[in-house]
Amino acid sequence: MSTDRITETLTRRTENSSRELLARGFFFACAILSIVTTISIALLLINETLRFFSETAWLVNAKGEAYSIIRFYTGKKWIPSRGEFGVLAPLTGTLMVTIEAALISIPLGVATALYLSEYASQRTRSVLKPALEILAGVPTVIYGFFALIYITPALSNFVQLQFFNVLSAGIVVGIMIIPMVASISEDAMSAVPDELRQAGYGMGATKFDVSVGIVVPAALSGIFSSFILALSRAIGETMAVTIAAGSSAQFLNPLNLTAYTLPNMPMTAAIIQSLTGDFTGGGMAYRSAFALGFSLFVITLVMNIVSDLIAEHYREEY
Incomplete structure (x- = not known):
């Protein structure tokens, strides 16, 4: 091999090594940034939550009962303007919406x-799957107005319900997370x-x-993962439920079907109300949003x- 050829080879290897080091450094920085961001959010939630509970430690309600962290997680009334911070009220709203969506x-x-995965032709799949992904990209505020304008009037023809209600909110959230369940489950089935x-x-x-008997059991880990991720999205959904479910939180029994016809503000809507209402920034009502956020x-x-x-339990190795 000539000297020029050897020099060219060494130069190319040096350039490739430099690119590899640069790429490795860039991806490492991205990974560190994501970890730092997550830790920062968690620390902010914990700090503001502790400040909230330290401020409510001396709070006394209308019955003369002292407030505590136990009352926060067992209370059934959520009225921040009156000093009532019972998380069970918005929690039942979140639970009802999640059950419906599931x-x-x-x-x-x-x-x-x-x-x-199993029945559609390649051409049909190439059209339907991107359409599902587009459906997942629709802004959630559009889903909220869709529930008010179309779903609630349609349901009122069959059941008696209020304009703002949990039933419409749960249905629209269920429609919204179908693409996530379908897309992840289809990927798991296609991998069989x-x-x-x-x-x-x-x-x-x-x-x-x-x-049903071979593909679904073999892809069970991915299907279960899609369920959990979709339900996590349903629990954390904000704008759709804020618009459709109403702005009043009340403790309702999720097993009572008539309760779904009533308005009930989920936890995410309660957070928005605490941060955007007429409450003083930095006050107890304001910090209650962080306590709710920490719970979520x-x-x-x-x-x-x-x-x-x-997923680890049901994962199959091929």
């Missing part, structure tokens, strides 16, 4: 994923090896038997941990 999005999302399908067909199984943060964190555990 009942709508999980079966429809899995059925859609099963069709796209074709050898498993061919083995099922070789045993005389029908298309439906293979889809813990709930979604636990759900993500559960999702990882379930």
Whole structure:
């Protein structure tokens, strides 16, 4: 090999090494930035939550009862203007919306994923899947007005309900998270090896038997992950439920079907009300939003941990 060829090779290797180091440094910085941002948000929530509970330690309600962190998590009234900070009221609103959204999005999302993965042609899939992803990109405020203008009037033909109600909010959130369930579940089903399908067909199984009896169990970890992620999105949804569910929080029984026809403000809507209302910035009502935010943060964190555990338990190695 000539000297020029050796020099050229060494130069190329040096340039490639420099690019690799630059790329590694850039991606490392991005990873550190995301971790620092997450930790900063968590520390802010914890700090403001502790300040809220330190300020409410001396608070006395109309009945002369002293306030405490226990009363915050067991109280059934959420009226910040009166010093009532009972998280169970907005928590039931969040729970009711999440239950409705799950009942709508999980079966429809899995059925859609099963069709796209097993039944749809390549051409049909190339059209429907981008359409689902576009549906996921619609601003949530549009979903809220859609619930008020179309869903509530349509439901009023069958049941008696108020203009702002949990039923419409849950339905629209369920529609909103269908693309997430369908997309992630379809990716999990598409990752199932074709050898498993061919083995099922070789045993005389029908298309439906293979889809339901082989593909779905093999993709169960990804499907469960899509459920948890979608429900986390439903719990954290803000604008759609703020518009459709009303601005009053009350403790309702999620098992009582008539309760869904009433307005009930979820936790995210209560946060918006505390931050954008007529309350003094830095006061107790203002800081109650951070206590609610911290509670939501813990709930979604636990759900993500559960999702990882379930996915790890049902994950198949091929």
